[in-house]
Amino acid sequence: xxxxxxxxxxxxxxxxxxxxxxCNYSSSVSVYLFWYVQYxxxxxxxxxxxxxxxxxxxxxxxxxxxxxxSQTSFHLRKPSVxxxxxxxxxxxxxxxxxxxxxxxxxxxxxxxxxxx
Amino acid sequence: KAGVTQTPRYLIKTRGQQVxxxxxxxxxxxxxxxxxxxxxxxxxxxxxxxxxxxxxKGNFPGRFSGRQFSNSRSEMNVSTLExxxxxxxxxxxxxxxxxxxxxxxxxxTRLTVx
Numbered sequence: 001x002x003x004x005x006x007x008x009x010x011x012x013x014x015x016x017x018x019x020x021x022x023c024n025y026s027s028s029v030s031v032y033l034f035w036y037v038q039y040x041x042x043x044x045x046x047x048x049x050x051x052x053x054x055x056x057x058x059x060x061x062x063x064x065x066x067x068x069x070s071q072t073s074f075h076l077r078k079p080s081v082x083x084x085x086x087x088x089x090x091x092x093x094x095x096x097x098x099x100x101x102x103x104x105x106x107x108x109x110x111x112x113x114x115x116x
Numbered sequence: 117k118a119g120v121t122q123t124p125r126y127l128i129k130t131r132g133q134q135v136x137x138x139x140x141x142x143x144x145x146x147x148x149x150x151x152x153x154x155x156x157x158x159x160x161x162x163x164x165x166x167x168x169x170x171x172x173k174g175n176f177p178g179r180f181s182g183r184q185f186s187n188s189r190s191e192m193n194v195s196t197l198e199x200x201x202x203x204x205x206x207x208x209x210x211x212x213x214x215x216x217x218x219x220x221x222x223x224x225t226r227l228t229v230x
Contacts, residue, residue: 034218043120043206043221051215090159094217102149102210103172104219106159 002027004091006107014115015083021076021110023091031093033074034104035065038088047089050074061085086114117143120209120222128228134195137225141188141209147171148190149219150182153204162205165190166212194227202229 007022025031032051036044048059055067065076074091091107121140129135141148149172150162161174165184182192188209194201204226208219 032217036221043223044208046218046220049218051217092159102147102164102166102212102217102219103161103174104149104151104159104208105161108158 002093002105004093004105004107006091006110008110010111012113013081016080018079019081021089023074025072025093030096034092035076036090081114083114120207120220122207122222122225126226129197130230131197133197136191136193137205139190139207142220145209145211146188147210147212148184149208150192151206153206197229199229
């Protein structure tokens with residue numbers, strides 16, 4: 001069984017400030033890791049993914065995340081946020097084994113609010 | 117390339133009724149998954165279909181069912197609706213190739229049960 005913990009339910013920041021959204025996971029097997037963003041009344045948009053290779057992953061809209069296997073973490077960062085980054089962010093994992101690649105386990109989400 | 121489409125976008129049903137939701141994946145994607153999103157439980161996996169076969173299933177009662185057609189389009193059905201079934205139902209599709217298993221989500225169907 002897998003679980004994902006997003007340590008902050010809400011993160012308020014000012015425009016142009018840096019931000020880090022924290023994600024820890026628990027799994028007995030190797031996993032793939034994802035960050036998704038959800039704007040109001042919309043579906044989920046993939047920000048970035050870690051499948052293998054370099055532990056620093058760059059995604060869309062200037063976001064990046066670092067996979068830390070020893071700490072079982074996958075924190076999302078952006079050096080300078082914009083008002084338009086206000087949204088809910090979800091961390092997710094899936095099992096690496098063949099048949100279960102497509103069952104995503106999500107965290108509860110972090111609401112990022114960027115203030116002027 | 118067109119994204120994942122879901123119909124209808126909004127639906128209001130009465131307790132005890134049944135409902136069918138539809139999902140059209142991105143062209144070429146053969147894996148389709150369904151998720152339920154509620155304020156209390158968050159995002160929960162319902163099931164995944166590949167080549168018309170259910171490949172994975174989440175922990176939902178048998179009232180929740182789905183199917184996939186030969187063109188990869190998928191439907192999910194909920195019978196005997198309960199108030200707690202009110203949720204945003206999200207469909208996602210995937211290319212299902214090594215290193216390309218990320219899922220792309222549709223806008224969702226918001227189901228309200230009264």
